[in-house]
Amino acid sequence: MPKIKKKRMGFVIDLTPLVDITFLLLTFLMFTAKFKSEAEAEKQFTIRRPTVSPDTTKLPERDLAIINIAIDDKVPTDTSYYYGLTNTKDIQQIYQLVPEVPAEFYNKALIKVDTVMLGKLIRATLSVRSSTRFAIDADRRIRFKWVEDAMNILRRNRAFVFNFVTDKRRGGEEEKSMEKK
Amino acid sequence: MAGGGGALEIPERQKRGKIVRRKKKKRIGFRIDLTPLVDITFLLLTFFMFTTTMLKPQIMEMRIPPEMYAKVEVRASELLTLMLTPENKLYWYKGIADQNNPPQEISISKLRALAIEKNLEPTVKNRLITVLKISPEANYARVVEILDELNQAEIPITEAITKEVDEKGEPVKRQRKFTIAPLTEEDLKLLQGEGK
Numbered sequence: 001m002p003k004i005k006k007k008r009m010g011f012v013i014d015l016t017p018l019v020d021i022t023f024l025l026l027t028f029l030m031f032t033a034k035f036k037s038e039a040e041a042e043k044q045f046t047i048r049r050p051t052v053s054p055d056t057t058k059l060p061e062r063d064l065a066i067i068n069i070a071i072d073d074k075v076p077t078d079t080s081y082y083y084g085l086t087n088t089k090d091i092q093q094i095y096q097l098v099p100e101v102p103a104e105f106y107n108k109a110l111i112k113v114d115t116v117m118l119g120k121l122i123r124a125t126l127s128v129r130s131s132t133r134f135a136i137d138a139d140r141r142i143r144f145k146w147v148e149d150a151m152n153i154l155r156r157n158r159a160f161v162f163n164f165v166t167d168k169r170r171g172g173e174e175e176k177s178m179e180k181k
Numbered sequence: 182m183a184g185g186g187g188a189l190e191i192p193e194r195q196k197r198g199k200i201v202r203r204k205k206k207k208r209i210g211f212r213i214d215l216t217p218l219v220d221i222t223f224l225l226l227t228f229f230m231f232t233t234t235m236l237k238p239q240i241m242e243m244r245i246p247p248e249m250y251a252k253v254e255v256r257a258s259e260l261l262t263l264m265l266t267p268e269n270k271l272y273w274y275k276g277i278a279d280q281n282n283p284p285q286e287i288s289i290s291k292l293r294a295l296a297i298e299k300n301l302e303p304t305v306k307n308r309l310i311t312v313l314k315i316s317p318e319a320n321y322a323r324v325v326e327i328l329d330e331l332n333q334a335e336i337p338i339t340e341a342i343t344k345e346v347d348e349k350g351e352p353v354k355r356q357r358k359f360t361i362a363p364l365t366e367e368d369l370k371l372l373q374g375e376g377k
Contacts, residue, residue: 015215022222029229050325053333055239135240140322144265144315147324148363155245163240164325 037061038109039084045070050140051169059165060133062086065125066165067118067154068110069138069146079142081150083121084110090128097124115153122157137165241328246360261299261311263292264368265327267318275299278371289326296334307342307356316364331359 047070068082085091091109095101098120105111113121125132134154138147154162257276264272264284272284273295287295300309311331315324339355347353 015219019215019219019222022219022226026222026226026229029226029233033229033233049238050322052239052241052325052329055241057240057242058237059240137238138321140320140325142321143317144319144321144324145317147321148315148317151243151245155247158247160247161242161244163242164328165238166241166325166329167238 034061037086038088039066039086040110042084042108042110043068043082045073045082047137047139048141049137049165049167052166054168055166059135059163063129063132064135065122065132066135066137067150069136069142069150071139071141079139079146081113081115081118081146082110083113083118085125087129087132090125094121094124094128097127115149118150119153119157122154122159126157126159134159134162135165136162241325241332255310259305259308259310261296261309262314263311263327264314264364264372265316265319265323266364266369266372267316269320269323271327272372283374284372289323289330292327292330293334296331297337300334300338301341307353308358310358310360312360312362314362314364314368316369319364 045068047068064086066084066086068084069079070082072078072080085094086109088109092106095106098117100117100120101111122134136147136150138150151162154160260277261275262273262278262284266272270286271289271292272286274282274284276282278284296311300306300311302309313327313331335355335357342355343352345353
């Protein structure tokens with residue numbers, strides 16, 4: 001018989017707590033993660049929202065119609081209105097009520113609109129789902145005229161309550177904006 | 182098993198008896214290699230951690246009256262007018278502006294204090310109407326900042342007003358009166374006059 005080989009002593013680390021925590025975090029993040037809505041995914045622009053003091057009221061996810069007033073990413077002089085809907089089921093029904101919307105846009109959740117179309121779309125949205133809430137998501141660099149016009153269109157189409165979409169002001173930004181003043 | 186008669190205990194007991202008599206078998210533990218599981222879990226974890234954004238946009242609610250041109254008669258002494266010019270400068274005056282009461286420039290950082298002070302003046306308490314006249318050329322971000330400051334001012338105002346009690350012994354309700362109007366040519370002339 002050969003010499004008895006000394007068994008090498010390996011070492012074992014108990015990975016159980018690590019895996020526990022990892023799974024906990026993983027499930028938390030998986031459940032809280034949300035996918036971009038279709039309207040959001042179709043955006044051809046980035047909106048730099050105005051910043052305000054922190055608030056707890058958040059943008060609702062359902063029954064929401066957003067009027068985007070955005071500056072085009074590629075053409076900075078080009079400001080326009082976009083109309084987005086979060087209820088994908090209603091989209092086609094709403095678009096069909098507005099003859100100005102071309103048929104090829106029927107599967108789009110976000111369309112570029114002019115003021116006439118915007119008014120008709122708001123009216124159509126309210127007729128399909130009267131509980132729809134409206135939000136104006138405008139870029140902070142635009143002139144107030146754009147927002148004023150949108151507000152008047154909303155008023156004319158009997159949407160008297162709406163929301164301005166804003167972002168939370170962070171510490172550094174506050175100092176900067178105060179300096180400007 | 183003979184004569185078991187359907188009773189479950191008897192065969193079991195027999196079985197158990199057998200096991201006791203037999204040599205105890207060494208239990209063989211089993212190991213599962215958890216490495217791939219942990220690999221994938223970590224991969225997913227890092228993915229979700231990098232893609233999640235906790236910051237969601239918030240909203241500022243606005244209510245507008247249905248009628249745009251309806252005339253409402255108000256007392257001039259109960260009016261606080263704020264004006265935002267095309268150059269994004271903010272002016273204010275109380276009542277009616279004239280030579281003795283010219284619009285004064287104010288920075289947005291001081292607006293909150295002004296709103297609180299004017300709203301809590303004993304003569305116009307809870308009756309003051311704030312009018313914000315905005316030039317169409319003004320910057321939208323500035324408008325939202327002003328609205329935010331006025332909203333923030335509401336907190337101490339409401340707190341001070343609701344401390345009082347009316348004749349029925351119930352706390353007074355804060356009645357906020359606020360309106361947005363476009364800045365007219367006349368308003369601009371008034372401001373130019375002030376500049377002289």
